[in-house]
């Protein structure tokens with residue numbers, strides 16, 4: 413992901429993604445400020461707002477930085493902005509829910525889970541399934557037990573399955589003409605589908621979906637047939653009926669739209685539960701809009717019978733409301749698991765005791781032999797890090813006497829013990845620049861560098877060993 417990435421609209425027109433995101437955030441920012449201004453006229457000062465922007469926990473550092481920059485372009489001051497990881501927000505929200513009982517009179521809330529209880533948060537949204545496993549700590553806060561995992565799927569995959577079904581009947585040409593000539597009607601059909609998707613799917617019987625007359629006309633024009641006469645070729649003849657302005661689908665066809673997505677979400681959960689660090693997980697907390705789906709709920713409950721499955725009342729708002737609580741008390745999450753091994757690239761002068769392969773040794777501009785591409789590990793994948801914990805300090809010095817800055821190439825690796833930045837699984841993810849304002853000590857000028865990786869964003873603490881000056885720096889992940 414870079415600052416220059418573009419997005420396409422339905423018709424293929426491009427705009428910079430940064431413009432789309434920052435304008436969307438700006439719209440929301442203005443709405444919020446207007447609403448607040450109307451409600452609390454006198455005591456309200458915009459600069460006092462602490463803004464929280466939520467992002468999926470599975471996003472990488474570049475995507476998080478992208479959102480931060482988009483928010484700043486939208487007029488939210490960086491110092492007042494905090495990013496919050498969505499399943500964490502949902503988990504925090506659910507810890508604040510009142511205790512409730514289900515039909516079997518079992519307590520159905522995580523708010524009174526005692527310390528040591530482990531539970532999995534499944535945030536199933538439109539385009540992302542985002543999971544994290546939390547353990548309640550002694551003081552009632554939460555710590556992450558396994559790195560955030562999940563993938564790009566959710567409720568919109570069900571919409572895609574419906575579109576593929578329509579296309580298998582009328583043909584891709586009709587669908588694409590319909591989209592380009594009658595976009596409003598196309599959107600209408602999907603709204604209609606959305607309302608049916610949100611209702612419990614009947615185990616037997618059928619589901620009716622209203623279509624647009626243009627779709628019928630386009631079938632005539634491009635397929636030289638009535639829509640109902642196209643049905644036999646699609647193989648759906650026995651399961652689907654074409655009415656004058658509607659399609660009537662057997663409920664098992666409707667269920668099939670959910671089937672692959674729901675199965676895949678289940679296997680994500682299943683895989684996560686096999687990790688040893690989440691052994692003894694007691695419950696699954698289902699949040700996000702797609703968690704409201706009766707099909708998904710039924711599937712999760714029947715697969716994980718040994719676990720308590722909790723769906724809070726406002727599953728689709730859990731992230732939003734939890735983010736507000738997080739904004740007031742960001743230290744609720746005390747520990748997180750590092751997704752990657754982070755480090756930087758360095759070189760050092762060659763010595764006989766150095767066991768680096770000869771191929772990495774070259775002469776530098778001072779005539780000294782140096783080893784290149786060395787991966788200096790700052791924090792390891794899978795390691796648990798406390799929110800403000802500084803990783804062990806590394807000392808760095810300039811390579812030449814007149815250097816006015818030290819640049820670091822920051823790398824991430826999926827391995828826990830990478831030796832060289834050129835290994836498989838290592839990639840350059842960002843740059844860090846430490847300015848040297850006083851070059852009088854040349855190559856002897858030492859800087860202490862320590863990474864702080866436990867927050868929602870990585871921060872680097874740099875200490876100038878000569879002046880004693882301390883700086884907090886961000887890595888530039890966007891390039």
Ligand SMILES: Nc1ncnc2c1ncn2[C@@H]1O[C@H](COP(=O)(O)OP(=O)(O)OP(=O)(O)O)[C@@H](O)[C@H]1O
Pocket residue numbers: 536537538539540541566567568606609610611699700701702703704705706728
């Ligand atoms: N009752 C329901 N039954 C089935 N699906 C539902 C229901 N309510 C919402 N959805 C689906 O949930 C999805 C939206 O969920 P949500 O609002 O959590 O997504 P999001 O947070 O915007 O997206 P993401 O988390 O992927 O970035 C949509 O695909 C919508 O169709």
Ligand SMILES: [Mg+2]
Pocket residue numbers: 498535536537538700731
């Ligand atoms: Mg979401």
